Amino acid sequence: MSFILQKLLILTALSILSIVALPFIGMELISIDQLLTDSFHRDIFLTLRLPRVLTAFLAGGGLAVCGLVFQSLFRNPMADPYTLGIASGASFGAAAVILSGAAGAALLGVPATAIGALCGAGLSFTLVLAFSGVITASTAGRRAAASSPHTILLAGIAVSFFFSSLLMFLQYMSDMRESFHIVRWLMGGVDVFGYKPLLTMLPFVAVGLILITSNVTALDHFLTGDDVAQTRGVRVRLSRGLLLCAASVTVGGVVSVCGPICFVGMMVPHLCRGLFGASHKILLPACLMAGGVFLSVCDALARTVAAPAEIPVGVITALLGGPFLVWVSRSRRF
C-alpha cells in the first residue's frame, strides 16, 4: 500500500513538474530570465504556452479517466471513447457545423464546432444505449443482464462505423477549404489561444469527474461481474447508466475543444493498472495525472519535433497507439 502511495506521490510531482516546465518548451525555448523581463516572451508564455499545456493536461486526464471507466464497465481492454462511437459522433457533429458554414459562429462564447461535437457525441451515445437496451425498459422474465458489456461494445462499433461513413460523405460533398478544415479538426490538437477553450472544457470535465468519483466503488464491483455486483447491493443499471453519462459528458467536453485525440483513453489506464493495481480509488487519480502528463508531453513533442512546423498532437498519440495495441494483445490484464 505504501509503495503504491509512493508511486502516486511521484506521479503528483511529475504532474506539477510538467505543468510548470513544459510551457518553457516550444518552437523556441523561453528562459526564466526572458519570462521575467521581456514582455513579448511573457505574452507567448502566458497566452499561448501555459493555456496550451493546461488544456493538454486536462484533456489527457479527462480522456484517460473516461477510458478507465469504459474499460472497467465493459471488462474489455479495447473499450474507449472511440470504440464506443462517441468520438465519431462528435467528429460528425463538428464536420456538419464546418460544412454548414457556421464554423466561425459562437453561442454564449462556445464555438459552433464545439456545440456540434457535443451534440454529435450525445446523439451517438444515446443511439448506443438504445440499441444495446440499457435505457429500454426491462420486463419481468427477461434476463436482468440484457445490456451485457458485449452488446454495448458491439452497438458502439456499429454506431461508430455509421457515423464514420456519414462523415466521409460530408467530406466528399465539401470543397477543398472545408475539407481541409474538417481533416485538421479530425487530427486533434490542443493549439489553443488564451484560456477560453480551457474554460469551455472545464465544466464538462469537472461534472463528469465528480459523478465518476461518487461511483468509484461501483467501478470496482463491475470488474467482478454484474451478478456479484448486484447481489452486493450495487444498483447495476443505475450506476452503469450514470457512469456512462458522466464519461460521455467528459469526452464530449474534451473532444469539442481538442478534436478526437486517439489512444490516450486506451493506453494510459493500461499503464496505470500495471503500476497501481486494480482498485479504482487509486486508479482514478492516477489516470487523471498520468493522462495529463502523457498528453502534455506528447504535445510538447508535437510543437518541437518538426519545428518551426507543428504536428497535430493526435498524430503523435496515434503513432504511439499502434505499437501499444500490439503490446496489449500480448499482456492480458483482464
Added chain:
Amino acid sequence: MSCINAETLSFSYGGKSVLEDVALTVNTGETWAVVGRNGVGKSTLIKCLCGLLSPVQGTVSIDGIDIAKTPPKELAKKIAYVPQGVNRPTPPFTVREYVSMALFPYGTGFMGRLSDDNKKGVDDALSLTDTDRLADRTMNTLSGGELQSALIAGAVAQSTPFLLLDEPTTHLDPFHKKNIRQVIERIHKERGTAVITVTHDVNFALSAHKNILAIINGKIFFNGSRDKFCIDAVNNLEKIFSIKFNAVGVDEKVYFCE
C-alpha cells in the same frame, strides 16, 4: 431467526417455461441442497431467490418483506450469492481487496466509508473460509479451488443470514471438494447461516446438507429432510437423473454411484 419464503414461483426465458409453481421455505440454521439435472432450473431458482432474476409469477420474501420491494443494499445485508467459479472474470484484485468489497452495503457517505467493526469482518471471513493465506495473492493467480474459496469468503464477509452457492464443487478435485464442504459446515455451525447449494453432485448434496430440494423439469419433485429423501434414495435419484443408481456401503457410510 430469519426466514426466506418463495411462493408460486414461475419463471420463463423468452416464453420457454423454466420454473413452474415452485414453493420453498428456508429458515436460518438450515442447510439445503438443490439437486436436479442440467437445465432443470436450479440456478434460475436461486437467482430468483436473491433478486438477480425477477419471477414472471409469484414472490420471494425475506421475513415477510417482498425482495422486489427491498432496496438493493438492504437486500445485500440479507442474502449473499456465490456464482459458479468457472469462466468468472478474475480482475487483478488481491483476495483481501475482493473480500473487502463485499462490505459495500455497509458503507456510508459519498465514498462509502466503513467502520472498524466492518473491517474486522474481512479478517473473520478470511479465517473462517481458510483463505487468510491467500489474502495478498491476486485473483487472477488463483487455482480453481482457491478461487472458489475466495468467492465464498467474499459472500461470508457480507454477513448475511442466507448464503446461496451455485455449483461450488463443479470442476474441483476431491481435496478441494472436501475443503469446500468443510467451509460450508463451518459457516453453518459458527454463524448459523442458512446455506442453499445448487449441485448435481449427489454425494456432496447428501453429505453436506440436511435438506433436499429436487427439481425435475422446473417442478418440485421432492422438498424435505435428507432422512426422508434417503428412505427411498435410489428410486428418488433414478427419477431425478433418469439413470439407475447403486448404493455402495463403505465403513458404515453409504455412497451413490451410477
